[in-house]
Amino acid sequence: MDSIYKCPHCGEKTFNPIKKAFAGQLNSPGKVCMNCGRRCVNGKGATIFNAVYSVIVFALIIIIYLNAPKTAGTAYSWIDVYELYINMGLIVSYFVVPKLVNAFFFRLAPAIRSPH
Numbered sequence: 660m661d662s663i664y665k666c667p668h669c670g671e672k673t674f675n676p677i678k679k680a681f682a683g684q685l686n687s688p689g690k691v692c693m694n695c696g697r698r699c700v701n702g703k704g705a706t707i708f709n710a711v712y713s714v715i716v717f718a719l720i721i722i723i724y725l726n727a728p729k730t731a732g733t734a735y736s737w738i739d740v741y742e743l744y745i746n747m748g749l750i751v752s753y754f755v756v757p758k759l760v761n762a763f764f765f766r767l768a769p770a771i772r773s774p775h
């Protein structure tokens with residue numbers, strides 16, 4: 660089976676989940692392949708996922724912020740009580756989830772942007 664940790668330039672499996680997690684998106688400088696020295700980033704799939712995920716998390720934070728006070732006295736009053744924690748969790752997931760997705764899903768692609 661074709662590995663998602665293969666370098667798109669030379670085809671060698673030079674990436675691991677940690678290195679891939681920090682290789683960034685299509686618009687980032689990427690990480691250098693240990694075999695051929697060319698730079699790789701997470702491809703289109705990961706880039707689209709991360710863009711969509713960022714928008715969803717951002718929307719949820721706004722929705723909770725605006726609506727949490729209205730839940731007081733209803734069955735959803737826990738949202739008001741835990742609003743801070745829910746939003747903190749969302750913000751943490753905003754940074755962590757794309758890294759996990761980069762680490763374990765989607766293929767690598769050649770970096771387009773130059774490092775400078």
Ligand SMILES: [Zn+2]
Pocket residue numbers: 666667668669670671673692693694695696697
């Ligand atoms: Zn390579």
